[in-house]
Amino acid sequence: MSENRNPSLQPNFTGRQSPWLYLAAEKPRLTNVTGTLKRILEYLLGWRSSLLFALVCAVVSTGITIVGTRLNGYTVDTFIARKDARMLGIVCLLMAGMYVVGVASSYVQSILTIRAAQRTSAALRRDLFRRVAHLPPAYFDAHSSGDVMSRLTNDVDNINTAISQTTVQLFTGIVSVAGMLAAMLFLSPPLTLVCLITTPLTFFTTRIIARNVQRFFVEQQRELGKLNGYIEEMVSGQKILRLFSRETRVVEDFERINRRYVGDAFRAQAVSGIIGPCNNMVNNIAYLLVAVAGGFCVIRNIGGVTVGVVFSFLLYMRNFTNPINNILAMANSLQLALASAERVFETMDGQPECDADGASDIERIEGDIRFENVRFSYVPGKPVLRGADIVAEPGQTVAIVGPTGAGKTTIISLLTRFYDTDGGRIRIDGMPIEAITRRSLRRSVSLVLQDTFLFSDTIRENIRYGRIDAGDEEVVEAAQQAHAHEFILQLPHGYDTVLTDNGQNLSQGQRQLLNIARSLLSRASVLILDEATSSVDTRTEQIIQSALLTLMKGKTSFVIAHRLSTIKNADKIVVIDGGRVVEQGTHESLLEKKGFYFRLYESQFKTGMPNGVPGG
Structure with missing residues (x-):
């Protein structure tokens, strides 16, 4: 048949797809x-x-x-x-x-x-x-x-x-x-x-x-x-x-x-x-x-x-x-x-994600990313971003900091096209982001979040999720680079150990290392780190930091509210407040300005948060 x-x-x-477009679906009716x-x-x-x-x-x-x-x-x-x-x-x-x-x-x-x-x-x-x-x-x-x-x-x-x-x-x-x-x-x-x-x-x-x-x-x-x-x-x-x-x-x-x-x-x-x-x-x-x-x-x-x-x-x-x-x-x-x-x-009948007419696939993003007067709101009349301008050159690490609700995660959602902008433009390698198909865009972007997600499958297949055609040797190599190989071998069935319930039989740090191994395997040219080590202990953090440094090599990286060591070493720190970019520069130059970033630093680092980040 x-x-x-x-x-x-x-x-x-x-x-434009908005959560409020779908909330109307909750009203009981048979129309x-x-x-x-x-x-x-x-x-x-x-x-x-x-x-x-x-x-x-x-x-x-x-x-x-x-x-x-x-x-x-x-x-x-x-x-x-x-x-x-x-x-x-x-x-x-x-x-x-x-x-x-x-x-x-x-x-x-x-x-x-x-x-x-x-x-x-x-x-x-x-x-x-x-x-x-x-x-x-x-x-x-x-x-x-x-x-x-x-x-x-x-x-x-x-x-x-x-x-x-x-x-x-x-x-x-x-x-x-x-x-x-x-x-x-x-x-x-x-x-x-x-x-x-x-x-x-x-x-x-x-x-x-x-x-x-x-x-x-x-x-x-x-x-x-x-x-x-x-x-x-x-x-x-x-x-x-x-x-x-x-x-x-x-x-x-x-x-x-x-x-x-x-x-x-x-x-x-x-x-x-x-x-x-x-x-x-x-x-x-x-x-x-x-x-x-x-x-x-x-x-x-x-x-x-x-x-x-x-x-x-x-x-x-x-x-x-x-x-x-x-x-x-x-x-x-x-x-x-x-x-x-x-x-x-x-x-x-829900509106699926769809590409614009004429959108084309790209083999690889070089990493030149520019936000030009970007505006966005989840709810009409309540803007989250109010004309954001951000430039990330190929291979740069850009840290995005600011208080809660400033719009940091929204920037990442726009970059991955989970949402589309209300105004302004995002350019990737000189191309408007709308001119690139979502599939090829996301294939070039790797995302490491605070909350990891692992499937009910073997560790091998969870890592291979980053690139489905990868061989077993490549999976093992990615795990080694992520410092996950040793603990995997200690599991009862090694790489064939089946994970259940989002990998609850592993520690938070181990789950994050598997997530990093998955990202390494994907070979993406743009990396996004969103609170990647905020929920692990100091020793595990050091292991994950080492894996992240390997992951970030040669990539354009966006780091949201990461630990101080990464923020200090970032090529550029972008400070967001109230949906606007209020400051940009290196860690030292921003401290010298004694502006918004300096006040965040003073209030959060010198009050008992030595390994935190401005704005959390």
Whole structure:
């Protein structure tokens, strides 16, 4: 089967990506039921050959039911009335054979539709994951990881469950309702009219309830996303919450969020649960009316209606109303699936990172980087950078210091194009940064953060993540340069030791050395260090410092709030305050100016922070 491609899922690449653009997605709503259903149907039709064969099976099964039902009535009027046991036996054997064929057809239809539903949910999950993999950091700033995981798992599973159940019911129902209606009209138009009187009441009742229950299911899925996000956060931070003895408070917060979710889920299920009893009541009224009308016709000998006709008609009527009731009874799962589908498509419609028209790949950045009057704000009207000018020449080490919130990390986010500027320009080797594809730009930039991230894989593959085509010898060489080789060999399986839970079986310093080895392997020409040694002890810091010096050789390096030894040796120190570059120069020249940097130095270095940095 060819890959299912849905052109309606392609978003418009307009507007700068901001976390506030995605926060609107948290409002509970079901705004476009028709559009959501259409998009699900487009996925489902990717398996149209299976669905078509399933439809043929449904026609066969329904045809057998129609013929068998009419034979029941004919047998009552003819063979039972005449007490013809021989013919009665022949008809029973014939009907038994027909029903075996009908059961086989229904089974094949069920298998085909369930397979189509499973493949549809797999395609949904695949496309959703692909979109999540290409969404900008702004999306994840606005959504917790638990909420994103909930969309990939719970929401897609809800859609899968609804499709698996309703597709079978829908195929059987449409064919059965049409076939039984035709059979009832052929058998007795007056009784068919009596039956149809109550049908609009069923749809009217269901529509009113379903319209009101939609918002409850949307709220239920929203609260489920919050619950998953809270659980993920508490499991990740379980050491911190124990350290500060917050277990009781965390349990109380969880119970509060859980109660909100249970309340929304109860309201959704309780309201949708009214549909089934209401439909049963309407159907019972319809059966009663047909029985009374049929009995009257038999007694008065009107229209050739016999006991067998009434018997067959009631069976037809049951097969006519049951598919409708089955579909309507699943309104709760349908509403839940619609709410889930809207959350899934909402994420799919998120604006992915995209390159400008004409952007080109670059093999390697030489390292000439210039910020020219760069302006940026995460929230409109609240600027973070107010015309920053920074120049880094190839091979230079530029330290960026300043107080918390001054805009230091934002500069790095702009340099890696996690965000785009509001104004001004960033040039790399003379080219506007927008003229370079993100992929090739990031391939030339290596980032070493305070918080390392290691995958649940072997140490070898974690290092190889820096350059996926690197050989084992290159991996070992990078580890040696990063001073990680010795401790790796001391592990039970050396380079084949499997890390779990972000490498929690290693120390913070060891994780950082692996991160540095990964960066060394990448051979990037631009290096960014963001608080790379701030959370390790002095001895480990010295080891990491040595590895960083190896890593920085020949590279244009940006160092944010690093330790004093690196700041002092930087070719240039850029001081940021309030989103503006207030000073630039070497450590000695800035101290001589006795300006902002000097005051930071005096306040933070001479007050018991000998190895800190100005501005932290």
